[in-house]
Amino acid sequence: MLNSYIIIDSTQTVESHMSDFQQFVDFVCLGIFTDFDSALNAIIEKKPQLVFFHFTDDIPLHFLLELQRYIDDIPYVIAINKEDKNAYKAIKYGVMDYILLPLTVIEIRKAFMKYSMFSKKTVQENLCIKTNSDYYFIPFDDIMYLMADNNTTDFYLKNGKVVSGFKTLKFFQAQLPFYFFRIHNSYIVNINYVSRINTSKSDCYLFNNEYKLPYSRTYKENIETIIRRIV
Known part of the structure; x- marks a missing residue:
């Protein structure tokens, strides 16, 4: 199962290790954000499951308190810093894991593995699509793509079938997991x-x-996110 994450880092220290992150194909990076406002907006809009947060003076730990003003479901935050003395402070702010700089691939692997063990939430696996008097319950994994057709939406399935739902593409977009990307x-x-x-x-x-x-x-x-996934 795919999982999503973002990176928050005003120094680009973490970004220099992207080749290490990309080794873990079950985790998809939704973006790297280098300032307070764009990072806050990214979490609210993209709803990542994990956040790698290199906290600094530019983006301090109280960023997490600001985040709590806008969303109830806080993602799994992995704090990154060069000082081990800051670990206790980070935990008080609610982070779930702590990595000391410099980053290594083994620490990244351990962080992903800890999240995988921690995450036990039941995930919705089907989408309900109403068409005429029928209700279709279609596994997300069977849907290749969606196409807008006026005020309806056509679902193209891997078995070659097409199912039309009587809602707009925008409506269904809000029901889909993160690995469905709007491209047009x-x-x-x-x-x-x-x-x-x-x-x-x-x-x-x-x-x-x-x-x-x-x-x-x-x-x-x-x-660009899709390209990073398939290269």
């Missing part, structure tokens, strides 16, 4: 099925290149 005003894709991105033609290929969808520059950040 008319398309949302399951990144598990993305097999190729052509940046010169702005095309996204799915299911071993059997499906080709256009993507919009408006969603460039999402495309």
Whole structure:
């Protein structure tokens, strides 16, 4: 099962270790944020399951108190700092794990493994789609992509079937797990099925290149995240 995380680091210290993070293919990085406001907005908007938080004078620990003003479900926060004496203070702010700089791949691995053991929440695995008088309960893993069709949404499934739901794409987007990425005003894709991105033609290929969808520059950040996932 895929998990999502973001990195908060005003110094770019953590970013220099991205090759180490990318070894763990069950965890997808939704972005790296270098200032207080963008980091706060990213957690509220993207709802990552984990946050690697290198706290500094620029983005101090009270960032976590600010976050609690806006969301009830605080993600699993892994604090990063160069001083072990700051660990107790970080724990008082509610962090779940603490990593000392300099970063090593073994510490990153241990952090991911601790989260995997900690996370025992029941996750919704199906989406309910109403069409006419029928209700379809479709596993998320079976959905390759969604396409807007006026005020309805077509779901393209891996078995070749298409199911039409009588709601807008925006409505269904709010019901989907994090690994469904909007790439166009008319398309949302399951990144598990993305097999190729052509940046010169702005095309996204799915299911071993059997499906080709256009993507919009408006969603460039999402495309960059998908590319990091498949390279």
